[in-house]
Amino acid sequence: MSKTSVLTDDEIGILLTAAVHAPSMHNTQPWRFEVHGPVVDVLLDRKRLLPSEDPAGRANRIGIGAAVLNLRVAAAMLGRESRIVPDPDPNCPEVMARVFVADRRTPVPGLGSLYGELRARRTYRGPLLDQPIPPRVTGRLDEAAQAERATLRWLDADATSRLGELLRRVDEHDLHDEDRLHERLRWIGGDRSGDGIQESALGPLPTGPAFVRDLSAGSDSSHRSQAVFEDSPAIAVLCTPQEDAAAWLRAGMALERALLVATSYDLAASFLNQVLEHSPSRAAVRELVGGRCWPQMVIRLGYPAQPAHGTARRDWRDSFDRWF
Ligand SMILES: Cc1cc2nc3c(=O)[nH]c(=O)nc-3n(C[C@H](O)[C@H](O)[C@H](O)COP(=O)(O)O)c2cc1C
Incomplete structure (x- = not known):
């Protein structure tokens, strides 16, 4: 079996910039990332919990799932397929998902076409037009x-x-x-x-x-x-x-x-x-x-009646570690 190549610095930047644009409850961004060769681990950041409103951690995991999807969208845009293993290590419960990024270099249809929407998506809390969704x-x-x-x-x-x-x-x-x-x-x-x-x-x-x-x-x-x-x-x-x-x-x-x-x-x-x-x-x-x-x-x-205001993100480098 051929060895999958490690992610380059540029690829890591593209993948993790995409990941951090995910929605999260109160925009806590409850994630951390570790990259090991071609594998990205998505971890829970315990400093960003919401114990009163999300005691079971359900919303946190939903946010982390959204970040994983964004990561896969960016990988697909780069022509790489990806595979996810949820909770890969029982000894390390804060690793919530492991994303294996394969070497393929041809466009991956479906997911990759959503890449252009990553930064345009935002939560909109204003009034909606009186126009049904077809x-x-x-x-x-x-x-x-x-x-x-x-x-x-x-x-x-x-x-x-x-x-x-x-x-x-x-x-x-x-x-x-x-x-x-x-x-x-x-x-x-x-x-x-x-x-x-x-x-x-x-x-x-x-x-x-x-x-x-x-x-x-x-x-x-x-x-x-x-x-x-x-x-x-x-x-x-x-x-x-x-x-x-x-x-x-x-x-x-x-x-x-x-x-x-x-x-x-x-x-x-x-x-x-x-x-x-x-x-x-x-x-x-x-x-x-x-x-x-x-x-x-x-x-x-x-359909929004007013412009939406985006929220800020931490730099992905602030929540990232690389292991070779
Ligand atoms: C699990 C989850 C629950 C959320 N709950 C609410 C909510 O009840 N009301 C709301 O206005 N926004 C909610 N949001 C949206 C977040 O506030 C929003 O994603 C975050 O502030 C980042 O802003 P953005 O989506 O514009 O990027 C939720 C998001 C997630 C992932």
């Missing part, structure tokens, strides 16, 4: 999620309105949860560079009840702009057939693949994951989507 496009998003062994369950009007009730109850509850509010202060609001969500990326405040999460709820928002939001956006729940650590990683890969395809159709997405951060409301969402699969992300999708 079924042809929702079909592409379904395929993207299925390619990573997950599914998108689209909510009908009745399920959307029941989700709205759940959101209002959870938002009200969270407003009185000091631990959560305190945790968010570390990551959300104000001016930021490197990580977290600066105020401009939070979007305008809705003038009435809306399907958007105000991540700075509970803080002073008197100076934020306001906007009229759509009544009933398209909402898809990303689901996995199982509920375990491997499924969470898969969910992140499926999420990012679907988001990159959405970006290629000029769609914008934000998330209503507060309902998945509490067991009773997560169980209720599970019922809304038929009770058989496990909801991992609640995604609001549509």
Whole structure:
């Protein structure tokens, strides 16, 4: 068997720049990378946990899965195939995924074509245009999620309105949860560079009840702009057939693949994951989507009415080690 060549410095830069553009809860960027020859290990950075809002580490793993997908997209753009082993070393649980990058030097169709969307994708928390998503496009998003062994369950009007009730109850509850509010202060609001969500990326405040999460709820928002939001956006729940650590990683890969395809159709997405951060409301969402699969992300999708503001990233070199 031929020996796979080590990744060059340029290739490592391309792969890890792509990886760090992944979405992560509160933009914590909970990853570290180690490169050994042609292998990239993606590790959990324990300094970037969210113990109050994500005690089981589910959201962390979803973010890491998204970073893995981006890495594979960049490898495919470079003409290299890649293979993933989740949790490769029981003695080293912080290694959450090992990506083997093969030597092939021909274009890898599918994934590689998404490379151009990596930097354009961003979470958009503003109002959406009153313009439905064509079924042809929702079909592409379904395929993207299925390619990573997950599914998108689209909510009908009745399920959307029941989700709205759940959101209002959870938002009200969270407003009185000091631990959560305190945790968010570390990551959300104000001016930021490197990580977290600066105020401009939070979007305008809705003038009435809306399907958007105000991540700075509970803080002073008197100076934020306001906007009229759509009544009933398209909402898809990303689901996995199982509920375990491997499924969470898969969910992140499926999420990012679907988001990159959405970006290629000029769609914008934000998330209503507060309902998945509490067991009773997560169980209720599970019922809304038929009770058989496990909801991992609640995604609001549509055509943006305003420009989106991106969030910053740490330099990939700050979370990287190389071993020969
Ligand atoms: C697992 C996970 C959960 C998230 N939950 C929410 C959420 O409930 N509400 C929200 O507005 N954004 C949510 N986000 C989006 C992140 O805040 C966003 O990805 C991060 O700030 C980086 O910004 P970007 O997506 O624009 O690159 C979530 C992202 C991930 C990966």
